Amino acid sequence: MRTKAVNQFGRAFFICLAILWAWPGQTMAETTWQFEGEIDGIPTYSRPVEGSDVKMYKATAMVEASMEQIGHLLRDVPATPLWMKNVLHTETIKVHTPNDIDLYLVLDFPWPTNDRDGVAAARAVFDPAACGTVTTTTLITHPDYPAKEGLVRLPGMFQQYLLNFKGDHLCELTLVLHMDPGGNLPAWAINRELVSTPAKSLKTLQALVKKDKYQEADDPFNRDNLGFSRGIARTVTARYMDDTAIIEMVAADTRLMHIIMRQCCSPGWEEDLITAILQAYFKTLPFAEKIARSSDQSVLAHLATDEKLAKEIAEEDDLVEMVLLHRGVTYPVLEKMAALVKDELD
Template identity: 30%
Template sequence: MYRLIAVLLLLFKITGATAQNDWKFKTEKDGIKVYTSTVSTSKFKAIKVECELNTTASQMIKVILDVSNGPEWLDHTKSCRLIKQVSPSELYYYSEVNIPWPVQNRDFVAHLMVRQNPDTRVVTVDGPAVSGLVPVKQGVVRVHSSKSLWIITPAGPNVVKVVYTLQVDPGGDVPAWLVNMLAGEGPLKSFEGLKLQLKKPVYQNAALAFIKD
């Protein structure tokens, strides 16, 4: 059970900025590097994941915005559903993460926003947890404090460099020392799932009007 609590460290496909300067290497597998950093305002450490992927920015964004299929690659995600599509590059969604007993499931509402720098073609995906929109469920802990950031940078033909940062307070009575100790496992599993997700036919040759590859 303790190993599975690590999923709390990458519950979310949500995004917002996490500015840290003292990243310390945690673990690496198949080119996926995970770092952690202490946060002065929280007992939970921030997470950073770095890797290069054989894909395009459009394919990456298509996967990230395809929230209904989040459970296919996000570790232990029980459900994801679209709440409101604001525009092709902006939406709100709800997700619940399945945590083994006796730890209660977590859920959140996120606001996803995609932007691209027209000069550098670097894409960012920002979307902090937001309040409201979905009633709190009995027996599920609502996550209110979370911020993270995807930075997707072109690195060659059909290659992107991905930097993902996350700072989250999972709430409830999960011991911070345990979450911090297991910080590398959830991110690795989710990024391994992301690699497989990008290979699915539905995401191949993706073309988005608001993204230039």
């Protein structure tokens, strides 16, 4: 019955987790990335940053793990030195929520220069425009973490992780890095060190995420991941639906969230999602209230009680396309549903 009618709506959706370290006044030059070569087999790129002689660097690698497993590793603040090149020490100051953390970090700099340190506040938000999650960390001051003797307090650092679904337990992770280490270090020396940091860090992360403590964090609905999963479910559903009742229904239904969290970007996943949403919606009070105002109420009521019929109607290509066009179950969509039900019952 299905013939990919929603292909016109089905551009790939990439769920993105971004962790951003920034400082006031940071701007990125609107220039293209220049290929620097492969480091440890990982492509590395650079581009200039306005007002700085230090370049911004990025590297992208495939990671054989789920977003939840990688996210658990990224949130594991004390473990950061195990995989992030040149990070000597990190500690959690306060966890407001799993996606809202204050932390302290020390960066290892070669002798005879002094190591660098900083205090940061990491804040995660869902960004519907970007269809993903952006976590911004700004360097802050903290009464219990003043500048320490023998260390140079970082003037600024920009570090961004972009995590994109590529399939079940397969993600693309991009690390972007720029730094102002302060002091009198020449830009060429900083660039020489930073160019390999993203790739070498990703290489180590690929292995570290295989450890049991991260593999066991695979459940998108556990205590740490549930809020994140619900936020993504709302964001994804809002791309296709304006109906708040449907958006909240998806965010409360683990089966529907599982389609989003595990099938995103796989062939035909949008069709599966819309079909599953319709089947679940047919059984809800908002659907009953909506059809109560329709002259076809008695016909449409079959969708709430006849699961086989509901599945057949929800899989109709023309209906799926119309739901997407109207961004929800509007009254013209109900008329279409009623006509389809009548055809099936005749």
